Amino acid sequence: MNSMTGYGRATAKLGSQTLTVQVNSVNRRGLDLTMKLPDEWQGFEAAVGDAVRKVVLRGKVHVAVEVEGKASANTDWDQAAIGATLDQLGKLAKKRGVKFEPTADLLWQIANAQRPGTKLPADEKTAALLLKTLDQALRGLAGMRAREGESLLIDFLGRLEKLHAAAETIAHRAPQISGFYKEALLARLRQAGLELNVTDDRVLKEVALFADRCDVSEEITRLRSHFGQFKDLLRTKGEVGRKAEFLLQEIGREIHTIGSKANDLAISQQVIEFKNELERVREQIANVE
Numbered sequence: 082m083n084s085m086t087g088y089g090r091a092t093a094k095l096g097s098q099t100l101t102v103q104v105n106s107v108n109r110r111g112l113d114l115t116m117k118l119p120d121e122w123q124g125f126e127a128a129v130g131d132a133v134r135k136v137v138l139r140g141k142v143h144v145a146v147e148v149e150g151k152a153s154a155n156t157d158w159d160q161a162a163i164g165a166t167l168d169q170l171g172k173l174a175k176k177r178g179v180k181f182e183p184t185a186d187l188l189w190q191i192a193n194a195q196r197p198g199t200k201l202p203a204d205e206k207t208a209a210l211l212l213k214t215l216d217q218a219l220r221g222l223a224g225m226r227a228r229e230g231e232s233l234l235i236d237f238l239g240r241l242e243k244l245h246a247a248a249e250t251i252a253h254r255a256p257q258i259s260g261f262y263k264e265a266l267l268a269r270l271r272q273a274g275l276e277l278n279v280t281d282d283r284v285l286k287e288v289a290l291f292a293d294r295c296d297v298s299e300e301i302t303r304l305r306s307h308f309g310q311f312k313d314l315l316r317t318k319g320e321v322g323r324k325a326e327f328l329l330q331e332i333g334r335e336i337h338t339i340g341s342k343a344n345d346l347a348i349s350q351q352v353i354e355f356k357n358e359l360e361r362v363r364e365q366i367a368n369v370e
Contacts, residue, residue, distance in 0.1 A: 082321050083370040084229035085109065085140035089221030093214040095201075098150040100210065102218045104133070106226070108368045109141040116144040121201040125208055132212055136219045138320045139370045146211065148201060166191050226370065233365060237315055240362050244332070245308050247355040251339060251348050252301045258345045297342055300335045307332045322369040329363050 085108040093100045114133055118125060133142055167183060174181035201207070311328045314321055336359065340352035 082230040082234050082315055082317075083223075083226040084233055085226065085322075085368055085370050086229060087222040087224075087226035089218040089223070089225065091214045091217035091221065093210055095148060095207070095210065098148050100214055101147045101149065102211070102214045103145045103147075104142065104215070104218045104222045106137060106140040106142040106222060109139065112137060112139055113141040114144070115142070116146070118144075118146045119148055119201055121203045122146065122207075122211065124203060125211055128208065128212060129215060132215055132219065136223050137370075139322060144215070146215075163188070163191050230369070233369060234315055236365060237362065238312070240358055241308060241312060243358050244355060244362075245305075247351050247358070248301060248304045248308070248336075251297065251343070251351050251355075254345065254348055254351075255297050255301070255343060258343065258348070297339045300339045300342075304332060304335050307335070320370060322366060325366045325369060326363075329359065329366060333359055333363075 085106055087104075087106050089104045091102050112134070114130060114137075116126060116129055118129070129144060129146075133144060167188075170183075171181050307328055311325065311332070314324055314328065333356070336352055336355050340349060340356075343349070343352075
């Protein structure tokens with residue numbers, strides 16, 4: 082089980098410059114991927130996205146790629162390219178009726194723009210280096226998400242034990258409710274001056290109807306089943322969060338039904354404690370991948 086919160090960072094040498102890749106993620110219902118790459122590397126976005134999707138299933142993920150440092154000095158200029166640019170500028174100026182007199186400053190600007198190495202390379206070798214560095218950052222991200230996932234697993238198992246204990250307390254208490262009701266019914270009848278025998282059909286029928294309305298055995302059975310499924314799910318690999326959210330929803334539905342059916346103060350108190358603990362689990366499960 083993995084958390085959706087994590088961070089990874091890796092660096093590599095790109096000539097005289099430093100390539101840095103940072104990946105961070107927080108919880109989100111689906112996979113929301115954003116990235117920031119240098120302009121020259123926009124063509125690498127698809128490959129970067131594919132690499133991230135192999136590691137992350139859910140979460141809001143942001144990939145930031147930066148290149149820092151000055152490029153190696155290179156005084157070699159492409160004279161042919163500079164001449165071609167000047168010729169094009171001259172033709173454009175003539176066509177527009179503008180006087181064109183190249184200056185040293187203009188030559189410097191054109192030459193500097195044409196100088197090799199002023200832009201980041203975007204070849205296959207560079208792409209391979211980027212993806213290798215990204216892979217290292219993703220390993221860091223995955224490691225952090227896994228470690229936090231282990232902590233969450235321990236927390237979930239502890240809270241699951243509390244939920245299970247509360248359910249078993251309710252299961253033990255529930256069969257006794259009809260007996261308590263029968264005693265209370267007979268006491269009220271005696272106070273009203275009506276002496277009825279415990280075996281009177283009217284008393285037995287009333288107690289039987291009450292017992293049927295308060296029967297929570299089916300809900301307890303389903304709760305036990307959900308607890309087992311939830312525990313097994315927490316130990317599986319891959320995406321856990323969505324399935325866990327569904328099971329918690331079903332657990333919540335069963336305990337709500339128990340609270341509605343069981344006309345007993347002790348059970349009502351257990352239901353309140355159960356719901357409080359269940360809400361804590363729901364808050365935590367929102368951060369599970």
